[in-house]
Amino acid sequence: MKTIIVDMMGGDNAPLETVKGVGRAIEELDKDVKYILVGDQVQIETIARENEISLEGCEIVHTEEVITMTDDPILVVRGKENSSMSIGLRMLKEGKGDAFVSTGNTGALFTGANLIVRKVKGVKRPAIASLLPLQPPVLLADSGANVVVTPEYLEQFAIMGSAYMKNVMGVEDPRVGLLNNGEEEHKGTELQIETYKILKANESINFVGNVEGNRVMQDTCDVIVADGFTGNIFLKTMEGLGKMMLKTLKSTLYSKVRTRAAGLLIKKEMAGIKKTFDAGELGGAPILGISKPVIKAHGSSKAKAFKNAIRQAIAYSDTMLTTEIEEALAEVAARKKAAEEVQASEENK
Amino acid sequence: MKTIIVDMMGGDNAPLETVKGVGRAIEELDKDVKYILVGDQVQIETIARENEISLEGCEIVHTEEVITMTDDPILVVRGKENSSMSIGLRMLKEGKGDAFVSTGNTGALFTGANLIVRKVKGVKRPAIASLLPLQPPVLLADSGANVVVTPEYLEQFAIMGSAYMKNVMGVEDPRVGLLNNGEEEHKGTELQIETYKILKANESINFVGNVEGNRVMQDTCDVIVADGFTGNIFLKTMEGLGKMMLKTLKSTLYSKVRTRAAGLLIKKEMAGIKKTFDAGELGGAPILGISKPVIKAHGSSKAKAFKNAIRQAIAYSDTMLTTEIEEALAEVAARKKAAEEVQASEENK
Numbered sequence: 001m002k003t004i005i006v007d008m009m010g011g012d013n014a015p016l017e018t019v020k021g022v023g024r025a026i027e028e029l030d031k032d033v034k035y036i037l038v039g040d041q042v043q044i045e046t047i048a049r050e051n052e053i054s055l056e057g058c059e060i061v062h063t064e065e066v067i068t069m070t071d072d073p074i075l076v077v078r079g080k081e082n083s084s085m086s087i088g089l090r091m092l093k094e095g096k097g098d099a100f101v102s103t104g105n106t107g108a109l110f111t112g113a114n115l116i117v118r119k120v121k122g123v124k125r126p127a128i129a130s131l132l133p134l135q136p137p138v139l140l141a142d143s144g145a146n147v148v149v150t151p152e153y154l155e156q157f158a159i160m161g162s163a164y165m166k167n168v169m170g171v172e173d174p175r176v177g178l179l180n181n182g183e184e185e186h187k188g189t190e191l192q193i194e195t196y197k198i199l200k201a202n203e204s205i206n207f208v209g210n211v212e213g214n215r216v217m218q219d220t221c222d223v224i225v226a227d228g229f230t231g232n233i234f235l236k237t238m239e240g241l242g243k244m245m246l247k248t249l250k251s252t253l254y255s256k257v258r259t260r261a262a263g264l265l266i267k268k269e270m271a272g273i274k275k276t277f278d279a280g281e282l283g284g285a286p287i288l289g290i291s292k293p294v295i296k297a298h299g300s301s302k303a304k305a306f307k308n309a310i311r312q313a314i315a316y317s318d319t320m321l322t323t324e325i326e327e328a329l330a331e332v333a334a335r336k337k338a339a340e341e342v343q344a345s346e347e348n349k
Numbered sequence: 350m351k352t353i354i355v356d357m358m359g360g361d362n363a364p365l366e367t368v369k370g371v372g373r374a375i376e377e378l379d380k381d382v383k384y385i386l387v388g389d390q391v392q393i394e395t396i397a398r399e400n401e402i403s404l405e406g407c408e409i410v411h412t413e414e415v416i417t418m419t420d421d422p423i424l425v426v427r428g429k430e431n432s433s434m435s436i437g438l439r440m441l442k443e444g445k446g447d448a449f450v451s452t453g454n455t456g457a458l459f460t461g462a463n464l465i466v467r468k469v470k471g472v473k474r475p476a477i478a479s480l481l482p483l484q485p486p487v488l489l490a491d492s493g494a495n496v497v498v499t500p501e502y503l504e505q506f507a508i509m510g511s512a513y514m515k516n517v518m519g520v521e522d523p524r525v526g527l528l529n530n531g532e533e534e535h536k537g538t539e540l541q542i543e544t545y546k547i548l549k550a551n552e553s554i555n556f557v558g559n560v561e562g563n564r565v566m567q568d569t570c571d572v573i574v575a576d577g578f579t580g581n582i583f584l585k586t587m588e589g590l591g592k593m594m595l596k597t598l599k600s601t602l603y604s605k606v607r608t609r610a611a612g613l614l615i616k617k618e619m620a621g622i623k624k625t626f627d628a629g630e631l632g633g634a635p636i637l638g639i640s641k642p643v644i645k646a647h648g649s650s651k652a653k654a655f656k657n658a659i660r661q662a663i664a665y666s667d668t669m670l671t672t673e674i675e676e677a678l679a680e681v682a683a684r685k686k687a688a689e690e691v692q693a694s695e696e697n698k
Contacts, residue, residue: 238586
């Protein structure tokens with residue numbers, strides 16, 4: 001029996017959509033899961049009643065304090081210790097659940113995961129990894145948490161991203177690409193040039209080289225590695241253009257009688273296309289490098305996206321991902337140490 | 350009478366599509382333009398004959414040397430001085446034409462523009478500016494030429510981009526945004542944080558603040574400023590996703606009899622959507638900060654895109670853009686100097 005701890009209060013549409021999402025999770029996902037819902041009990045129960053959602057078997061941990069989307073992230077550990085996010089993270093830390101899902105303030109969740117749940121041993125910086133709605137899906141690490149990074153951080157993002165795609169998404173020998181402004185190995189800033197060398201030398205990952213923005217969509221890699229600044233620009237640009245194109249298409253289809261007829265003929269297909277490019281279909285963003293599964297659902301998640309984030313939390317908690325990450329990082333560290341010792345002993349000759 | 354110098358040989362589809370493009374330019378654009386075509390005379394004339402394209406009134410400057418897409422950019426000034434690109438740039442420098450258009454090797458064109466045609470006085474680094482196919486169009490500066498920049502370079506990109514949108518595209522008081530991973534002024538790396546302050550303090554541009562990747566598509570700015578690395582990721586991501594979505598849509602429409610019927614009903618609208626997102630519709634990318642108009646057409650340009658790049662070169666050469674850029678930069682420099690003198694005299698008190 002798994003236990004998933006759910007932050008009911010964060011996010012743009014909470015608690016209405018989080019309650020609906022949990023309702024769908026109970027109905028549609030693995031029955032052998034218990035949910036701990038952290039949030040305002042009266043609000044949660046009222047919404048459940050009004051929407052005829054059964055929360056039977058769920059445990060509700062009541063709190064009225066909420067971390068808002070504009071709150072300073074540090075409040076999660078100092079100032080709003082009684083917020084639903086803070087309580088949920090502490091319960092995860094204390095072993096009262098197997099995973100934590102939140103649609104709230106990203107910075108606060110990242111900070112709380114780091115300071116309350118703590119990092120996997122050997123991890124320099126955890127990364128927020130977003131599954132991009134491509135076919136097949138591509139994991140972007142980092143998608144915004146670490147604006148300033150070193151080549152070593154990026155190497156760890158590559159290792160953690162690989163482990164996630166293998167263990168949670170079932171991709172064998174995931175291909176890792178480095179997001180860059182050209183394919184040649186001298187491309188990019190110093191950061192990318194140095195990272196290229198390190199990734200190429202790392203035998204434990206399947207590095208396929210530099211990948212340009214347009215090539216990410218062409219089934220060239222399963223994991224795309226970037227600093228959080230570039231990753232954020234990449235992710236937001238995809239989101240923005242995707243939405244704009246669907247909007248243009250929709251307004252075109254509904255502009256005239258003739259095109260409306262066409263719209264009716266392809267209604268199902270249009271929904272399919274929308275689904276194809278909907279990040280919410282894939283669930284949330286795991287925070288890689290935290291010692292227990294913490295999943296960030298998109299701030300604007302509706303019920304379905306929230307349910308999918310819960311699905312992902314269950315899948316994550318079914319794996320030995322954190323152990324694998326710890327071992328992989330230890331292996332890389334050991335290999336580097338050995339290489340340094342060889343070098344040092346040669347220099348002493 | 351204007352004279353446009355055209356590199357017939359660079360690019361993926363040259364000289365076939367460049368000859369066709371010039372043919373269309375002669376037919377469709379301003380009649381009061383003379384074209385100087387630099388390239389292999391036999392090939393150009395053969396293609397024109399075979400495709401029944403009249404090049405009457407064009408001057409052909411014959412050369413057989415070509416800078417390829419994979420050539421080292423420096424060859425344009427040392428090693429391939431007789432290439433069509435090199436000859437064209439020298440002719441522009443010598444005043445034998447009013448603008449130069451090329452679909453060839455971007456790095457070589459940028460290097461050649463810098464070293465042969467030379468920068469506008471006061472320009473630190475020229476920028477390659479791409480007009481994004483949005484409604485209304487947005488100018489991205491820099492889109493890839495300058496991977497490593499300073500806040501001062503970015504300020505100049507903002508000034509030059511503004512001047513271009515005003516003078517060539519007729520946008521009154523262009524809104525300038527800084528591409529960033531959030532809207533708050535503390536967002537981004539040190540580069541963005543510092544640049545934000547400088548742009549905010551610059552009264553000669555209409556700075557609207559930080560703009561996220563998805564917000565660029567939402568009519569928030571007319572000029573979006575970025576370092577060349579980030580700009581390239583942004584541009585390529587847009588290109589890649591746009592192409593992928595159109596492909597998905599097309600394959601959906603042609604998958605079944607029913608959807609094919611819908612496809613026929615909205616054939617015209619589909620072409621319209623394709624056109625909306627086609628960068629080639631808008632012409633090429635001006636290299637801002639060069640003392641005479643140099644326009645880079647996309648390497649994969651077909652006839653229509655090449656014709657549009659020529660149209661843009663004509664529009665550019667009809668303006669006083671380089672003079673305006675020089676004056677704007679001089680004004681900023683003078684203002685900074687005055688501020689420094691005030692500060693120095695206060696420190697001496």
